[in-house]
Amino acid sequence: MIVRMDNVGIVVEDLAAAVAFFQELGLEAEGTGMVEGEWAGRVTGLPGQRVEIAMMRTPDGHGRLELSRFLEPAVAADHRRAPVNALGYLRxxxxxxxxxxxxxxxxxxxxxxxxxxxxxxxxxxxxxxxxxxxxxxxxxxxxx
Known part of the structure; x- marks a missing residue:
């Protein structure tokens, strides 16, 4: 059984702009870091990945948003302009x-x-x- 939802991830090109936007919405920056190494590739199925992340937290402390900028490998697809009835992550x-x-x-x-x-x-x-x-x-x- 699921215990909780830890975060929702969004891949972006401009991490600083995305952080500034979500801070203006009211989310709090929890921290930044790199996700890389053999273990990370094993989890995601992307060997050799290098990802810069920023973790954001809602004011109530219960929700988190992980903003990610892929340095390696290159971004594979772009769904940012998908209409609201597109399959997959939406909003x-x-x-x-x-x-x-x-x-x-x-x-x-x-x-x-x-x-x-x-x-x-x-x-x-x-x-x-x-x-x-x-x-x-x-x-x-x-x-x-």
Whole structure:
């Protein structure tokens, strides 16, 4: 049985820009490091991998986001502009305290609303947002 979810991983080209974007959303930088060596290749099936990572933590301490920049091997595929009905990883959803203020804070860092901000009944304000490199993020503000 699963005990918990440790993190969600997102591969990026510009690690510093991605860290700055997620910090502006409210995540806290936990640390950076390199993932390399024979053991890492055995885990991922990518022998010789060298990956620079930054671990981000949600303010409540329960969620983590691992941002990765592959130095070796080269990135194999690019799914950043995939539409919301594409198969595979799509987005990470974050609860925010003020949706409009959050959008305004990340706009200078490349954040752009995909469709529009929508009110779901009297429960949530919701939107999808593209961040740096087209990474898709969901934002939800609980109403009431």
């Amino acid at each position: 990470v959803m974050f609860a925010v305290d003020d949706l409009e203020a959050t959008i305004e804070r990340v706009r200078p860092l490349g954040g752009a609303v995909v469709g529009e901000v929508v009110r779901y009944e009297d429960v949530y304000l919701l939107c999808y947002l593209r961040g740096p490199e087209g990474v898709l993020i969901g934002l939800a503000q609980e109403l009431g």
